[in-house]
Amino acid sequence: MMNDLIWTPSDEIIRQSNVWRLMQRHGLSSYEALILWSVEDIGRFWDAVSKDLGIRWNRPYRQVYDTSAGLPWTKWFIGGRTNLVTNCIDRHLPARANEIALLWEGEDKKVRSWTYDQLFREVSRLADALRREGIGPGDTIGIYMPMSLEMVAVLYAAFKIGAICIPIFSGFAAGPLALRLAHAEAKILFTADGSLRRGKIIEIKRSADEAAAQIPTLRKKVILRRLGNEIDWDSSRDCWYTEFVAGKSERVATEPLDAEAPALILYTSGTTGRPKGTVHTHGGCLMQIGKELAYHFDVKPEDRFFWLTDIGWMMGPWMIIGVHLQGGCVFLYEGAPNHPAPDRLWEMIDRHRLTHLGISPTAVRLLIRAGEAPVARHDLSSLRMLGSTGEPWDQESYLWFFEKIGKRKLPIMNISGGTEIIGCFLAPLPITPLKPCTLRGPGLGMDVDVFDDHGKPVRGETGHLVCKKPAPSMTRGFWKDRDRYLATYWSRWPNIWFHGDWARIDDEGYWFLHGRSDDTMKIAGRRVGPAEIESVLISHPAVSEAAAIGVPDPIKGEAIVCLVVLKPGQSADEQRLADQVTEAMGKALRPKAIRIVSDLPKTRSAKIVRRVIRAKLLGQSLGDLTSIENPAAIDEIAVLSEEEK
Template sequence: MMTRTSQVAWRPDQQIVAQANITRFMREHGIASYEELIRRSTTEIEWFWDALPRALGVEWCTPYTRVMDTASGIPWTEWYVGGTLNITHNCLDRHAGGVAADRPALIAETEDGQLTSWTYSALAERVSRIASVMRGLGIRRGETVGIYMPMIADVVTILLACLKIGAVAIPIFSGFAPRAVAERLRDGGARLLFTADYGLRRGRRIELKALADEAAAMTPSIKHLVVCRRSDEAIPWMVGRDMAWDEFLASGTPMCETEAMASMEPAMLLYTSGTTGKPKGTVHSHAGALIQVAKEIGYHFDLKTSDRFFWLTDIGWMMGPWMIIGCLFHGGTVVLYEGAPDYPTADRLWQLVARHHITIFGISPTAIRMLMREGVDRITRGALSSLRILGSTGEPWDPESWWWYFEQIGQRRCPVVNISGGTDIIGCFLAPLIIKELKPCSLQGPGLGMAVEVWNEAGQPVREEVGYLVATRPAPSMTRGFWKDPDRYLDAYWSRWPGVWNHGDWAYIDADGHWFLHGRADDTIKVAGRRIGPAEIEGALMEHPAVSEAAAIGVPDPIKGEAIVCFAVLGRQYAPSIELSEELKRVVVSLLGKGDRPEQVLFVTDLPKTRSAKIIRRLIRARYLGAADLGDLSSCQNPEAIGAIPSRGRT
């Protein structure tokens, strides 16, 4: 029987296939089908990762002499040995000095409606000014620089300026509290920190300078704090350390030499959210990050120079640098938005699409579920006519939300390029190509060059069975260890199966070869010896029209080992009741079976989430079980939702 995820929802027409960037690559290499492409790119990895930078047009300062070297072990594979290059040269300098000089590179809109737009030549000059002042402050290649900024235009210039001079950028989530900021700055050893006087969120000012001052006070290495002033209002100031943005920029020069960086020299430290223990600093190189991201946005998202690319993200999440680097490499236009997706009205993002003629649009499933609550009354069909590709990442989809995104936003003509990877690879293990059909909620298959499998507990490949997502061969963008902590890196990814990267996600391949995710393996609920991912239960709950969001956790049970407890956010027209709770339990049983019947379904007004709208299940579980210490709360953008979670025994 066909279900809402087993049927094919979207098929490319002949024109889409003919004009796709990946089709050109296939023709150049005599590849006749999607299946052959994936097979060759994931089994002949040395051939693929050699052919790829040439096909993309990556410019090297010094050509590499060898594609890969595993002499130090698979976890420490060296890539593009002997080569030198620079991300900023490839993303900016070469465009500013060529035919793209007057093409728009960046459009940025703040929550209060302020617009900034720069061409490639204007962006390049501004980046050079910033880079030259940084050099004047003594920042040299290999030194780290913190970026604690809202998603305003100059977050792009600062990132590219760091990379231009060979400094290692540390982008930090603008919603973090001072302690979380300081943890990352101290670990990275940053001497320079960029911030702003404030950010905006739902019409409220977030006093970033004051927060940055607290973080700097806990970070002895910080010697300089550059403040992007958005108003003339008085703010705390430390003479000798703090520098005003306008003065900083004015003291720079419009030309600044770009450093030639060895292929594997660090470009960025991207820290994980620190949900447990010390945040992990993943290390990403100039060649690895550039080539992986350029591949994904050029081939999986099919970006053309005429495209305008937007992703709802923050500079501190992987998708921020990923979007900036990938889009600019291909000469497209990056669109940034600072603020909440539903402020001041629920159609803010759809207004953004219309205003800036966005063609490629990315968001998380949870953010879509939030926007679904408002319905489609505010969405004007013509406003979304510029869209040609939809993107998503961050967590598994439920069918109802996926179909809403596909039908109401994409109007059934835009493929949903659902990708999944992580901060640790600054890219994707799984990613669709628009030359092949798509099933709802699926990720279609392996990303180009990503040798992934689904394994069971015994380390054997499985089909039509949920298992561990693993990578059996290395890729250039895999983190170069954890900053100052190589043993933790080996333990996190390489300890379960020698020479195999264990990514920590549950995945599933159906009978037709389409791949699906089922959440994090460490979120898995084990009921009477059987494992189930919370996303499956949550998706079943959201099949009921009353439920707009859901979270499922496992709690200790003396008989079953764990019992399932669910938390549901209802649509506005529904009210909590015992009857509805029982009805939702029956829905789960009808869709998944009696073994997955929730012990309880509890109603809440909101669920704790990250700024990128991922539900934080560990906080829900800790709160429900009455933990005295909830751990690191820095990644939670709505901590008030934690307090609304009922404790066990008081429900």
């Protein structure tokens, strides 16, 4: 089945697609010709995208890109001035002033919406308020909010005045929140009194308060009144959202910015424990995200687009920017997809007539548990495209999504890239057939390949996903850590971006992914480095060492199993240790199991060999053990029981 074609586009789908328009303008007649053309001359390609999408430039760029400082430091759209707000909001006025830009539903089934004109006015009021607080170009502000209309307005208000936005996952506990915002030197934090998740109040204001004490640069917290629940109040720094914007101007001009001006810092965890602040620019976000939503997802002004995500995951800003660039409607949802009933997601699609649904394989595996009956109760005929990302698919779940949700009529745009590029290295197009679980091929303009361990291209076998040419949305280094950026992505082979994913290209040119090649874990689609979990465990007074390992999980994709070494003469309860991780990192990152052992397998240089630990836990072949100094430690690790798997 894996090698069979399961979906083929009709001539009507092809000829009505946005990407077909681009192909016709440049005399391209096939998918293969388009992919080749997009990477032969990347300057020509990105210039063509700018013209085809009608990107507005306050001052045109004189050169598409410049690699004179070295490939890792490529600059884009040299001399050009623009702004994400110019293109995502301003360009649609007055023509689409009364069209719905944002549609929101809370877990309590409250529904709100804003038109493009209302969004413009709210963004202006926030921009005026931020300027009055002394916030300007280059200043950083944090967003730690549930999915809401106001959250989107904050994002755009920062863009509008040239400030840099730092969206943080709303499920994080105070520690990870403080670590990220202190590192970015945030001056203002936007949060809420609470949010709803599975019928329970999530008191994110309390976590924001705890974090604020650890952020020296923070001057103010702006709180959205979402639930009206009781919260602590710091009169010296806290301010209600409504008071913050009261009386502010509804007509604020958008600041023209250099194309290379930073717009976002998106944090992604690495294996060393220190989160990496990836830096994304106005020009880079505009072009990369705009290309993906226009061509790969074929978004049009009449569409209602929904990706089940959080603003702290790159898919949040990605969805908002890309859909609004096309003049479409973004649907936002606050809660869990199966609460209060298993059909919640399908019921919302039916009631709001959504056209695009993006979801992670993890979420699909969760929804499958309820069977087909919840799906059958609803009319999903408004959908015209499905999307997925977050981790590799298993075939059973993929086909359930394709058959039960898409009725075998809709393509699954299975995409993969990363926070580091706020976009896709691999993504299908709606003009090409699909096989189960495939990503089909390269994203347009992305010169990707699969290398073996020696840096040679391979076909038909699993290798390393790499990119051979720069792209506009590649991070401009890591925030305050240029050397680590080079070491992470550019150090394995000269002038080659090494992404850390296992990939394979089959004999017919279809691409597949097979997970991460480093130690980073993806729990329910969220990446977390083992060292972040380990540092929480080691902070316990009885713990001397810890290893956090990602193991397959039928719902989350991956779950965390931890091995802990105690200090001599000390004792600790496994459940209490798991509670400590939960309190520090959030419920989503609670370990599935914690094992107390006397030692961890290490190399002579004292590096923990997580690869071997994982293989032993799963009962797999251990591979080469010659580098391990203390092989007896491996024998102590017991294979996971069926209950633990």
